Amino acid sequence: MCLIVVGWHAHSDYxxxxxxxxxxxxxxxxAAAGRWPEAPQIIGGIDLEAGGTWLGIAESGRFAAVTNVREPGMAKGRLSRGALTRDFLLSENCASDAINAIDGSAYSGFNLLxxxxxxxxxxSNRDGEPRALPPGIYGLSNHRLDSPWPKLLKARQRFAHALKNxxxxxxxxxxxxxxxxVADHELPNTGVSLEWERLLSAVFVRSESYGTRASTLLWRNTQGEVSLHERSFGPNGRPLQSSLISTAV
Structure with a gap:
């Protein structure tokens, strides 16, 4: 996953x-977002190649999401980053204990919430010590938390307005x-070609072989209700399906 914006206690009802x-x-x-067959209390997609997930939420309110760090040429970690999110969602550990127990050296570069x-x-195994986040609005792409990439700055600003509605x-x-x-002079330099920097500078990425495969809105309200709404896409951004899973307490 290449873009996550999170509102944590930034709305009184959500x-x-x-x-x-x-x-x-x-x-x-x-596998598109849905209830996991082996753990139906968890809602999220599944990476069928490595068995993990990029984002998910449990009925209890447990939430996990991960992005990779863009670092071309680096050696690949021995474990899949999707296991970080999967294992937490399936466990009962508190977030602090779980995140401090991770051996970051076993994985390629990651950002984890x-x-x-x-x-x-x-x-992140590329950004110092783990930390608890105070209430606010945060953005992650393929660099450190709140890195000032143009697409992240724009998405975070618009997210703050959308919360009100x-x-x-x-x-x-x-x-x-x-x-x-994004205009060339505003592109970050992450070690990929200019063509790829341009392609990846958009919030929604379109190409024939690589792009945005799922757009997800997830929330939990003060009544404990959980909702996950996913729209999935094929090559060049072709819409495939939409799914909405929610729970009422």
Missing amino acids: PLVVAANRDEFYARPT LGDGETLHYR LPDESEFFAILADDEI
Whole structure:
């Protein structure tokens, strides 16, 4: 996943709101968001190649999401980053204990968010020590938390406005559908070619072989209700399906 914006206690009625795009090669096998067969209390997609997930939430309010760190040429970690999120969602550990127990050296570069309903924690094996996040709006792409990449700055600003209109979800999906390419002079330099920097500079990535495969809006309200709304896409951004899973307490 290449873009996550999180509102943590930034809305009085929705303590957790997440808008996210998952970017991946279309050839990688994936199960769309739904209840996990072996753990139906968990809602999220499944990476059918390595068995993990990029984003998920449990009925209890446990939340996990991960992005990779863009670092071409680095050796690949021995464990899949998707296991970090999967294992937390399937466990009962608090976010603090879980995130501090991770051996970061076993994985390629990652950014990880873990929430247990009471706290939200961030860890990256490329960005110092793990830490609990105070209330606010945060953004992750393929660098450190709140790195000032143009697409992340724009998405985070628009997210703050969209929060005011909940439960209307349309503005969040408009943010996630933004396919504007950033001007060359504003592009980050992450070690990939200029062609790829341009392609990846958009919030919603379109190409024939790689792009945004899922746009997700996830929230938990003060009544404990959980909702995950996913729209999935094929090559060049072709819409495939939409799924909405929610729980009422």
